[in-house]
Amino acid sequence: MSRKKSLCLGLSAILLAGCASGGRRPPAVDPDSLYARLGELNGVARATDAMVNHVLSDPVILENKQLQQRAKPENVPGLKVQITVLIASRSGGPYQYTGQSMKEAHRGMEVTEAQWAAFMKDCADGLDEAKVPARERQGVLDLFASMKADIVERE
Ligand code: HEM
Numbered sequence: 001m002s003r004k005k006s007l008c009l010g011l012s013a014i015l016l017a018g019c020a021s022g023g024r025r026p027p028a029v030d031p032d033s034l035y036a037r038l039g040e041l042n043g044v045a046r047a048t049d050a051m052v053n054h055v056l057s058d059p060v061i062l063e064n065k066q067l068q069q070r071a072k073p074e075n076v077p078g079l080k081v082q083i084t085v086l087i088a089s090r091s092g093g094p095y096q097y098t099g100q101s102m103k104e105a106h107r108g109m110e111v112t113e114a115q116w117a118a119f120m121k122d123c124a125d126g127l128d129e130a131k132v133p134a135r136e137r138q139g140v141l142d143l144f145a146s147m148k149a150d151i152v153e154r155e
Pocket of ligand 1 (some may be wrong): 018066079082101111115116145148
């Protein structure tokens with residue numbers, strides 16, 4: 001057998017083995033999941049981008065001294081990735097969030113009730129800017145609301 005032919009057969013075998021094991025096939029996503037309805041990874045990332053931009057330009061949020069030190073401009077792209085993966089993983093997407101727990105990430109930040117209220121308003125505005133429909137907008141806000149007890153530390 002020529003070298004070319006045997007190389008070709010070898011490659012076909014590898015490709016067939018890959019298909020048979022389903023190794024490269026992305027995991028199925030429930031089309032009714034919040035993740036799917038948000039527009040999967042690009043939709044979640046776009047919404048996160050808009051939400052974080054609103055939050056980080058809000059004077060009420062910027063009053064938080066810890067935030068000023070911890071959310072430096074060079075950390076913002078990574079923060080957006082972490083939040084995107086967190087939302088994707090909690091909304092039915094095929095991702096696993098491996099960052100800090102919400103309690104760990106926000107420990108000692110002394111987030112107040114007023115800052116929390118401002119945060120939720122900024123996120124709602126970001127979701128509107130990203131043109132997220134009403135049901136999905138509420139889904140994201142409900143997801144955040146479920147984490148409040150781990151984040152707010154002060155009256
Ligand atoms: C439900 C609401 C919130 C969610 C889902 C959320 C999510 C996250 C995530 C995923 C991280 C990254 C953790 C890591 O790097 O392992 C993070 C970090 C951070 N969050 Fe939040 N956050 C929320 C609310 C807030 C609020 C209200 C504030 C401030 C007022 C805030 C300020 C910060 C800051 C400054 C960091 C960076 C911490 C550091 O790297 O030291 N977050 N958040």
